[in-house]
Amino acid sequence: xxxxxxxxxxxxxxxxxxxxxxxxxxxxxxxxxxxxxxxxxxxxxxxxxxxxxxxxxxxxxxxxxxxxxxxxxxxxxxxxxxxxxxxxxxxxxxxxxxxxxxxxxxxxxxxxxxxxxxxxxxxxxxxxxxxxxxxxxxxxxxxxxxxxxxxxxxxxxxxxxxxxxxxxxxxxxxxxxxxxxxxxxxxxxxxxxxxxxxxxxxxxxxxxxxxxxxxxxxxxxxxxxxxxxxxxxxxxxxxxxxxxxxxxxxxxxxxxxxxxxxxxxxxxxxxxxxxxxxxxxxxxxxxxxxxxxxxxxxxxxxxxxxxxxxxxxxxxxxxxxxxxxxxxxxxxxxxxxxxxxxxxxxxxxxxxxxxxxxxxxxxxxxxxxxxxxxxxxxxxxxxxxxxxxxxxxxxxxxxxxxxxxxxxxxxxxxxxxxxxxxxxxxxxxxxx
Numbered sequence: 451x452x453x454x455x456x457x458x459x460x461x462x463x464x465x466x467x468x469x470x471x472x473x474x475x476x477x478x479x480x481x482x483x484x485x486x487x488x489x490x491x492x493x494x495x496x497x498x499x500x501x502x503x504x505x506x507x508x509x510x511x512x513x514x515x516x517x518x519x520x521x522x523x524x525x526x527x528x529x530x531x532x533x534x535x536x537x538x539x540x541x542x543x544x545x546x547x548x549x550x551x552x553x554x555x556x557x558x559x560x561x562x563x564x565x566x567x568x569x570x571x572x573x574x575x576x577x578x579x580x581x582x583x584x585x586x587x588x589x590x591x592x593x594x595x596x597x598x599x600x601x602x603x604x605x606x607x608x609x610x611x612x613x614x615x616x617x618x619x620x621x622x623x624x625x626x627x628x629x630x631x632x633x634x635x636x637x638x639x640x641x642x643x644x645x646x647x648x649x650x651x652x653x654x655x656x657x658x659x660x661x662x663x664x665x666x667x668x669x670x671x672x673x674x675x676x677x678x679x680x681x682x683x684x685x686x687x688x689x690x691x692x693x694x695x696x697x698x699x700x701x702x703x704x705x706x707x708x709x710x711x712x713x714x715x716x717x718x719x720x721x722x723x724x725x726x727x728x729x730x731x732x733x734x735x736x737x738x739x740x741x742x743x744x745x746x747x748x749x750x751x752x753x754x755x756x757x758x759x760x761x762x763x764x765x766x767x768x769x770x771x772x773x774x775x776x777x778x779x780x781x782x783x784x785x786x787x788x789x790x791x792x793x794x795x796x797x798x799x800x801x802x803x804x805x806x807x808x809x810x811x812x813x814x815x816x817x818x819x820x821x822x823x824x825x826x827x828x829x830x831x832x833x834x835x836x837x838x839x840x841x842x843x844x845x846x847x848x849x850x851x852x853x854x855x856x857x858x859x860x861x862x863x864x865x866x867x868x869x870x871x872x873x874x875x876x877x878x879x880x881x882x
Contacts, residue, residue, distance in 0.1 A: 451471060702827055705814075747782075
């Protein structure tokens with residue numbers, strides 16, 4: 451399969467359905483691509499080609515069924531898998547073998563997907579980097595985190611889609627740094643069962659893909675939502691209303707990020723959208739700090755067992771996260787949650803005047819170096835609010851690394867958010 455590295459999920463599904471290729475053909479093409487690029491990228495925590503072939507042959511021997519039948523995907527190593535090791539990015543769990551799949555992994559198997567392996571995650575989905583390198587440039591830039599392996603695997607063509615999770619910025623940031631689409635659904639869209647919890651109030655399952663349509667197709671298949679069918683805006687009676695939301699952290703945006711926001715705004719306007727500037731109401735100004743407090747407090751609680759028995763296995767970075775959480779008292783946590791609840795109500799009012807918000811994804815291009823994963827400053831507030839977010843690549847910045855923007859919709863407005871992202875993606879494609 452010469453076009454494996456560029457084919458969409460739907461294209462691969464159609465080829466398999468027409469019996470132009472077998473599931474094993476697709477799997478072998480994926481294996482070949484992984485074996486070629488993995489030595490430089492290090493996207494995989496666990497990869498067993500023979501096991502991939504076994505899955506493919508089993509599917510080929512069965513009737514074609516399931517929306518993801520025969521499609522190769524990556525699974526973030528934060529998610530339990532019954533037939534593969536699960537390390538959560540920590541040496542503490544180096545030899546851990548779950549006996550059942552995470553719920554979302556089980557759903558993907560039931561839909562017919564082929565699990566190509568486990569992609570690298572940062573330690574417990576926080577800030578200690580794994581070995582993964584950004585496929586762009588000279589592979590000396592961070593791929594972001596915590597879904598580093600998933601983003602790099604998709605960006606380098608190893609798989610067309612990979613599971614990701616976001617607590618602060620772990621879907622959008624690596625998507626931005628690696629130049630792929632990152633879709634963080636509305637909080638609660640997919641189940642968290644079988645995923646190592648960092649912060650139950652924030653953890654969200656999503657996906658990294660080659661294009662917006664694949665993101666809609668993948669999550670729609672697992673959540674039983676008609677996201678693909680609603681991917682166009684043709685049915686809307688009025689023009690798309692886009693609010694340009696520079697967020698309270700705009701001073702942190704680089705020239706490249708500011709240029710990406712301006713470009714995206716003009717492309718959406720060219721496609722018929724009505725633009726306006728949006729300043730979020732006052733309570734939202736404290737959301738970034740509230741997200742940090744909530745995440746730290748809940749992480750300290752979630753990892754109390756490991757802290758009692760295996761604290762020597764923590765990195766300094768993760769130990770610092772837990773120490774910060776232990777320093778936050780319950781009253782401060784409750785206050786942060788109250789601010790989040792109030793802000794969600796206020797944010798819902800913003801969407802009475804606009805359909806979609808356009809905001810930065812990152813401060814700028816992926817930083818050089820592999821000792822850190824970048825700052826999720828532009829993602830934290832949206833993770834706390836629980837709104838659907840889609841990162842849309844917008845080409846390369848002045849440093850030769852990917853740059854892009856985030857589109858945000860109202861809670862449970864995933865279909866319209868994806869449709870707007872699809873519109874932006876297609877309009878941007880006309881420039882090239």
